[in-house]
Amino acid sequence: MAKKEVRFVSVSWTGVTVKTELGVKICESLGYEAENTMVSVPIAYKALEINEADVFLGNWMPSMKTIANKYFSRGHVVKYVANMPGAKYTLAAPSYVVDGGLKDFSDIVKYGEKLGWKIYGIEEGNDGNAVIQDMIDKNMFGLGKFEIVPSSEAGMLSQVQSFSREKKWVVFLGWAPHHMNEIIDMKYLTGSTPETFGKNDGTAVVFTNIRNGFDKENPNVCTFIKNFKFPVSMMNQIMTMLHDNENLKPVDAGLAWVKKHPEVYKTWLKGVQTADGGSGLEAFETYLASVK
Numbered sequence: 001m002a003k004k005e006v007r008f009v010s011v012s013w014t015g016v017t018v019k020t021e022l023g024v025k026i027c028e029s030l031g032y033e034a035e036n037t038m039v040s041v042p043i044a045y046k047a048l049e050i051n052e053a054d055v056f057l058g059n060w061m062p063s064m065k066t067i068a069n070k071y072f073s074r075g076h077v078v079k080y081v082a083n084m085p086g087a088k089y090t091l092a093a094p095s096y097v098v099d100g101g102l103k104d105f106s107d108i109v110k111y112g113e114k115l116g117w118k119i120y121g122i123e124e125g126n127d128g129n130a131v132i133q134d135m136i137d138k139n140m141f142g143l144g145k146f147e148i149v150p151s152s153e154a155g156m157l158s159q160v161q162s163f164s165r166e167k168k169w170v171v172f173l174g175w176a177p178h179h180m181n182e183i184i185d186m187k188y189l190t191g192s193t194p195e196t197f198g199k200n201d202g203t204a205v206v207f208t209n210i211r212n213g214f215d216k217e218n219p220n221v222c223t224f225i226k227n228f229k230f231p232v233s234m235m236n237q238i239m240t241m242l243h244d245n246e247n248l249k250p251v252d253a254g255l256a257w258v259k260k261h262p263e264v265y266k267t268w269l270k271g272v273q274t275a276d277g278g279s280g281l282e283a284f285e286t287y288l289a290s291v292k
Contacts, residue, residue, distance in 0.1 A: 006034040009044045009053035016058035021251035029287035031275030040125040048211040049076040059207040062198035064127040090202025092174030098187040105191030109142035120172040128173045177235035179243040224272045
């Protein structure tokens with residue numbers, strides 16, 4: 001008898017939230033009990049390791065390697081499948097800063113005074129913050145005098161927008177997909193290395209991780225999880241919807257997009273059954289028809 005529970009764990013980034021809440025709704029439509037617990041990145045991996053969670057859709061690589069690789073190497077967490085290739089995760093700056101000469105990681109220190117010797121990150125414990133702190137601690141690119149300013153995703157973006165309005169100089173942790181790419185005239189810095197945000201200037205792949213053994217306990221759910229992939233354009237469009245309508249919840253924006261793109265959700269549910277052996281696609285389409 002397949003286990004009827006699917007425990008997602010997530011972090012409070014808009015894209016991961018959208019993906020995870022969609023995953024919960026789809027699993028529920030298939031007849032499973034599904035939940036999403038939002039935590040920090042280190043706690044997400046600990047939860048997978050100690051069997052308090054089953055699935056994590058937000059493994060950004062290579063930036064998370066310092067946190068994730070030890071769990072992979074111990075065999076407690078399985079990398080499993082790439083759910084979004086072609087993402088971006090590295091340092092960024094408003095376009096006027098890059099056009100003004102700060103184009104590369106190696107340029108940051110030249111403009112330390114204009115930057116107030118600060119780099120703006122996101123929440124405490126986040127892997128991106130850890131990469132920045134490591135760069136500072138090891139004086140990579142001459143960044144030893146800098147400090148990282150941790151904040152929430154929304155707090156960091158609000159600060160960057162405030163600086164941008166006044167044409168103040170700022171360097172911050174940026175990523176795509178995200179609506180920041182639409183609301184801030186920004187550019188990504190060059191110069192990332194395998195020791196920092198990865199080669200290819202921070203081009204990232206987002207992986208779905210599962211706890212070891214989950215695929216054997218519940219192969220049907222894992223057929224869905226393996227199919228559950230996201231074009232970057234999809235996530236950019238959903239995030240822009242959320243930015244344009246502050247009353248819209250992530251899951252509602254996700255479902256609205258999915259309703260308009262049956263070609264995507266049909267690939268997600270290929271070969272997937274309900275918990276009691278029926279057609280997974282029919283079950284989800286019945287649920288989707290009930291969503292206003």
